[in-house]
Amino acid sequence: MSHPFEGLPTTPTADELVDQAFSRAARAGRAKSGVQAQRSMLQTAANVASDNLENVVTSWPDFDDLDPFYRDLADAVAADALDDGVDALRKHLNEVGWAGRKAGEIRREYEGRLAGDAETARKLRKQAFARIADVVEEVGDDLQALNEARDALRTLPDVRPDEPTIVVAGYPNVGKSSFVNAVTRASNEIASYPFTTTGVHVGHVEVDRIRYQLVDTPGLLDRPAEERNEIENQAVSALEHAADAVLVLVDASGDCGYPLAAQLELRDDLEARFEVPVLTVCNKADRSRDVDADHYMSVTAEEGVDEVLQAAVAAVDYEPELPYEG
Ligand SMILES: Nc1nc2c(ncn2[C@@H]2O[C@H](COP(=O)(O)OP(=O)(O)OP(=O)(O)O)[C@@H](O)[C@H]2O)c(=O)[nH]1
Numbered sequence: 064m065s066h067p068f069e070g071l072p073t074t075p076t077a078d079e080l081v082d083q084a085f086s087r088a089a090r091a092g093r094a095k096s097g098v099q100a101q102r103s104m105l106q107t108a109a110n111v112a113s114d115n116l117e118n119v120v121t122s123w124p125d126f127d128d129l130d131p132f133y134r135d136l137a138d139a140v141a142a143d144a145l146d147d148g149v150d151a152l153r154k155h156l157n158e159v160g161w162a163g164r165k166a167g168e169i170r171r172e173y174e175g176r177l178a179g180d181a182e183t184a185r186k187l188r189k190q191a192f193a194r195i196a197d198v199v200e201e202v203g204d205d206l207q208a209l210n211e212a213r214d215a216l217r218t219l220p221d222v223r224p225d226e227p228t229i230v231v232a233g234y235p236n237v238g239k240s241s242f243v244n245a246v247t248r249a250s251n252e253i254a255s256y257p258f259t260t261t262g263v264h265v266g267h268v269e270v271d272r273i274r275y276q277l278v279d280t281p282g283l284l285d286r287p288a289e290e291r292n293e294i295e296n297q298a299v300s301a302l303e304h305a306a307d308a309v310l311v312l313v314d315a316s317g318d319c320g321y322p323l324a325a326q327l328e329l330r331d332d333l334e335a336r337f338e339v340p341v342l343t344v345c346n347k348a349d350r351s352r353d354v355d356a357d358h359y360m361s362v363t364a365e366e367g368v369d370e371v372l373q374a375a376v377a378a379v380d381y382e383p384e385l386p387y388e389g
């Protein structure tokens with residue numbers, strides 16, 4: 064498994080659930096006759112409905128157990144898809160759970176009454192079906208909302224919160240992707256946050272037998288905080304949990320199209336926000352080194368790139384757990 068929402072199945076619609084429950088019930092009814100047929104239909108319809116509704120609920124991970132990275136990200140995605148965060152998801156799940164239990168209650172209520180002649184039993188069974196259908200339809204909106212959230216959440220980037228993580232930030236065009244590509248040798252995957260138009264690039268590099276994750280997030284950490292909307296800010300919160308070090312790339316030559324002062328403001332911003340080491344890296348040093356930075360490199364001239372990676376690794380200061388130590 065890669066991330067907690069990857070395996071979420073499609074949420075059925077209310078109509079699909081009702082159709083399935085009733086067609087399975089019809090089949091079950093055909094195998095019997097008289098009151099028995101009605102009873103069997105009632106049981107099958109109610110069980111299929113309640114099982115399916117319950118499965119919708121149990122297919123979701125427990126939000127309280129989620130890694131904070133994914134909880135914040137889920138909050139951002141849900142806020143985007145449903146206009147409210149994880150609380151909205153919880154509410155929809157509660158409603159669906161309620162409907163599942165209600166279908167069981169209707170079954171129990173009518174089971175006791177299904178006796179006597181077949182015609183009365185048939186009427187009662189029909190009444191029960193109508194009530195089951197009503198209950199399922201009542202959570203139709205919840206099912207739809209869950210499916211929308213599910214579609215959005217499934218596409219989350221596969222960032223492993225437990226792996227040592229180096230976040231690469233900086234204004235557009237400063238060379239973030241070039242750097243990530245250079246150190247990960249293009250082994251990086253591109254995934255997209257559902258709420259940004261740009262991709263999140265996740266690359267991996269092994270240093271001294273430890274795998275580091277490099278995350279390049281165009282569209283999120285490439286401009287001042289006040290230009291981010293609430294949802295994007297929530298995604299940045301998620302990155303705060305995942306990050307063990309941040310590299311802020313600046314382009315002193317200004318070739319990137321953004322004044323150096325603005326780039327340094329973004330750096331200050333991130334320094335204030337992230338509680339992990341934030342290193343200032345002057346890229347495009349082949350053009351200009353005219354900035355006070357922790358490191359200078361040129362990705363295109365292949366100068367200083369490995370030093371920057373080593374500095375990031377040192378800043379992460381990752382202590383692997385030693386499973387064999389007794
Ligand atoms: N001269 C010079 N150009 C560089 C260097 N590093 C990257 N570039 C160039 O700068 C341009 C932008 O590089 P990218 O790696 O796409 O920049 P980015 O920060 O990922 O940009 P966005 O994805 O738009 O945010 C490309 O044309 C690169 O070839 C460098 O060290 N020196």
Ligand SMILES: [Mg+2]
Binds near residue numbers: 239240241279281
């Ligand atoms: Mg890029």
